[in-house]
Amino acid sequence: MTSARRPARPSPKPDPIAEAARYLARGDRSAGQVERYLVARGFSRAATSKALRTLTRLGYVNDAVVALRMAQARLARRLMGREALAAELEARGFSVETVARAVRGAYAGLSDEAVAERFLRNLPKRFADPGRENRRRAGLLRGRGFSADVSEALLGSM
Numbered sequence: 017m018t019s020a021r022r023p024a025r026p027s028p029k030p031d032p033i034a035e036a037a038r039y040l041a042r043g044d045r046s047a048g049q050v051e052r053y054l055v056a057r058g059f060s061r062a063a064t065s066k067a068l069r070t071l072t073r074l075g076y077v078n079d080a081v082v083a084l085r086m087a088q089a090r091l092a093r094r095l096m097g098r099e100a101l102a103a104e105l106e107a108r109g110f111s112v113e114t115v116a117r118a119v120r121g122a123y124a125g126l127s128d129e130a131v132a133e134r135f136l137r138n139l140p141k142r143f144a145d146p147g148r149e150n151r152r153r154a155g156l157l158r159g160r161g162f163s164a165d166v167s168e169a170l171l172g173s174m
Contacts, residue, residue, distance in 0.1 A: 030057075030059070032057075032059045032063045032064060032066075032067035033067045033070055033071065035057055035059070036050050036053070036067055036071055036076075036077075037071075037076065039053050040071075040076055040077070044085060044086060046077075046082060046083070046110050047072065047077050047109070048108070048109025048110070049108060049109045050068060050071070050077060051064055051065075052109070054067060079111065080117060080118070082110075083105055083110045083114045083115060083118035084117070084118045084121045084122065086105060086108070086118070087101055087118040087119055087121065087122035088121070088122045090104060090122075091123070091131075094160075095131050095132075095135040095160065096131075096160045096161045096162075097128055097131070097132070097160055097161030097162040097163065098119050098128060098161070099161045099163075100160060100161020101119050101122065101161070102115050102116070102119050103161070105118055105119070128162060128163070128166045129166055129169060129170060131162075132157055132160075132162045132166050132167070132170055133170055135156075135157070136153060136157070136170060139153065153167070154171055157170075157171075
């Protein structure tokens with residue numbers, strides 16, 4: 017007795033929109049990130065551009081909303097200066113204009129000094145010598161992307 021097997025069906029044609037939707041389901045992504053992902057998966061530039069236009073029109077890709085959400089979440093988790101936050105967003109593929117709007121929105125009503133002061137308030141004191149402690153704190157502020165003016169304004173008054 018022989019078994020009749022169905023002939024193997026060719027795999028369906030890859031769909032860049034479905035692939036991008038699966039990628040977007042894992043988390044917020046910029047249009048640049050989605051584009052790089054699709055190109056890396058072997059889709060042509062034309063198919064990638066067409067998929068991005070469709071996803072943008074449908075509201076699945078919206079750089080302004082995603083950048084603002086990422087900026088707010090990042091600032092809530094880790095206090096940092098505007099420049100550091102902008103650099104992180106630019107590294108994710110957002111345009112300079114989108115980054116500027118997102119940073120303004122995330123810092124709405126806050127100054128760099130207020131954010132830096134909140135960061136310093138939560139730091140434990142390590143050194144009894146005030147000069148050494150201020151140098152340590154100034155270094156930590158620089159590491160978080162705050163300008164020298166901000167650290168001087170705050171640490172000069174402490």
